[in-house]
Amino acid sequence: MRKILDRMPMLSKPENGPPFLMGPVLQLLIFTVQQQVQEMWATQQYQFVDEHIEVHLDGHESSQDCVVLSWLKCKALPEDAPIVLIAPGLNCSKASLPGTAAYKALRSRGCRVAVFHKRGIGAPLKTPVFHLFGHPSDFQTVIEHIATRWPKAALHLVGYSSGNGLTGSHAALYSDNLPPSVASYALLVGGADYNFAFAPPRRNFWSDVLLDWGLLYFTKQRMLTPNADVLRAADPVGFQRAMTAKKMQELYQVCHKHFSGFPPEQEARINPFSKGCAVLENMRVPLLWVLTEDDPVMPGGPPDFWFEPLRRLEMTALAMFQHGSHLSCFRSWRLDRWVDQLLIEWLDALGMEMESRTT
Template sequence: MLIRSDFEPAFWLRNAHAQTVFASKLRPSPPLDVERERLELDDGDFLDLSWLPERGLDEDAPVVIVLHGLNGSLESKYARGLLRQADAHGARGVLMHFRGAAEPNRLPRSYHSGETEDFATVVAHVRARYPRAALAAVGYSLGGNVLLKYLGERGRESPLACATAVSVPYDLKRCAEAIQQGLSRIYQAHLINGLREAYENKFNVIDAPEPLPDFRKLRDFPSFDNALTAPLNGFRDAEDYYERSSSGPFIKHIRTPTLIIHAEDDPFMAPDIIPAEDALSAAVRLEVSRHGGHVGFVGAGRYGEPVYWLERRIPAWLRDRLPGFEAPASAREAQEAG
């Protein structure tokens, strides 16, 4: 189902770049305590998980798994904000750091937009740890692409009760083209600089599998993905990586109740990337707003103060579909009184 979102931007943040930058850079970082876990993998590598602290929850309390975006981590404000919401709703929350996102991983391979097996490993790990709990996942940007691809690959076999994906690059090739236009090139440079630093840090610790390219010449995603992402992760080239890793073709195979949130003015991609209704399965609800930027969606409260709308909309979706995910007592009391 493709519908118009009810999101309204703050009157002082109607510009796509303002939405994107305010949410990621100017928003104060939500305070959060976590407990870290290192998950050892069969191939000798590892994944780092950040859990909300145990607070006497029942064994069947639901679990919300959060997947960050490119160059994201526990420091991503959207992730911290949502984990706080999970805590307030009586759920366990865990952020999955993709390989190399928290610190350099042991193998030459990296995380990328189509890597779903690591996420499947985390889901199985969480299921084994809490066998009675209902599971949900929320993915942002690259993490949203991974989540949608995973759900499409698993179909009816997915163990998740529900899911949400935000600001997803459904067509990686088209996104790589769109982010090279106009002011969006600033985001491209920022993201590639972050990737370059991560690779340089890793190959200062482990041996590179082949002579590394001159990082200074990799200034756009096609050249970067051709030189590094594709060969290090088993793809023929960037074209092969984009074709096999884009989530768009998988959405019609999703059978898990899934909310997708997207803004037409997302500066990371062009509006024509948004899936048409015939590309969605009956389990998918795609909410599209005119404004919102990339993982922005900043509204305004009664006195003009910023309201982080995603942290209202996503919990509302989870409350209706994730057993045990309940509104905080203060919110329930306010609703009953009003």
């Protein structure tokens, strides 16, 4: 792991602060506008091929549905071309920042790029079962599907924002059942105990603005409203409680109680991060977790008791940056983002390490 990190220039250089007068709040406001523009632009700029993959939860026959795996169209590539599977943010899709900002660089490096859409985002729900972060078992089904189709290709798993709740949980739950082609995880700005993701212990005023105004509104508009018929028919009381929730944490708890497909106590048991990050001690592939201290979703970073276990983990590294807000991560007034460069450096370093092992 140390060799991989040493090959990443951004981790050895002094951190550059944000552009002049661009503090975390201004970055976040600009990023919010940028994201809306980027969605329209990406829809015109990029083409995708969608796969609908059947999924179900073990022991819950009525949970069968499908998730959408979107492949970014590219030139013909060899069978062993690396694959980057992106788990986007809470209400995000293949056209949403922050993931789209890396498409061009990934494609220029000869990568196949795929975007995982959890239940209810890529396609309307067929059954009233969904999880705001996505079900790790659904993610595993998609990973196995990709590994079967491209057995010679290294598969890199990348999460953004709440996509880290999914990828991090998957890393902890499925470390012993990964297909051989899974080569790495990158968790980019976000993640931790998702049962309390919307009630961070060090929350501040801007945390409340982001979580209980912005995210609450967009979650109702992009997740609940498009799937209203299925959800309301299955559980009208639960749906009404979700639509009238005043806090994002309240909305999460209502959805996971009424629609996750698991009883609350079982849901809590399968959340590996509820006891901290020591669950990653069995990781067999490199995992990089990137955070910013000024992120309003997790101000000051993870709980203090997480750091000691992280120092002991051989295959896991935490990169803590001072500036970046919540995935804005602007490094100039051109609004280019250092987190995109960091992802490319991570993949390049992994590629060099894999080459060194085969020569």
